Amino acid sequence: MAVLKRFIAGAVCPRCAEMDRIRAWEQHGVRYRDCVNCDFFEQSAIEEEAAAELTTRVNQEREEQQRNTIQTVRILDPRDR
Known part of the structure; x- marks a missing residue:
């Protein structure tokens, strides 16, 4: 089976500071990176732990709490001044 290098x-x-020369691929539970311009090569084990979700403005607790809070709406009649 051929390994797809991207x-x-x-x-x-x-190592050589050249841009767009790094390739990456995975094989047998190991991540690899190398440079096509120089002899740089790196490998690291793939961790199976689920990564923690990054906190964003969409998933913050504060916004969820605000959505769950009931607020009373008062309709104003423009003739009542």
């Missing part, structure tokens, strides 16, 4: 757009090689 270039990482915008990545800069830590």
Whole structure:
């Protein structure tokens, strides 16, 4: 089975400092990166732990609490001044 190696757009090689020369791929539970311009090579084990969700303005607790709060709406008659 052929391994699909992909270039990482915008990545800069830590050894030769050339941009768009880093390839990445995974094989047998290991991540690999190498540079096609120099002899840079790196490998790291793939961790199976689920990554924690990043906090954003969409998923903050504060907004969820506000959505669950009931507020009374008072309709004003423009003739009552």
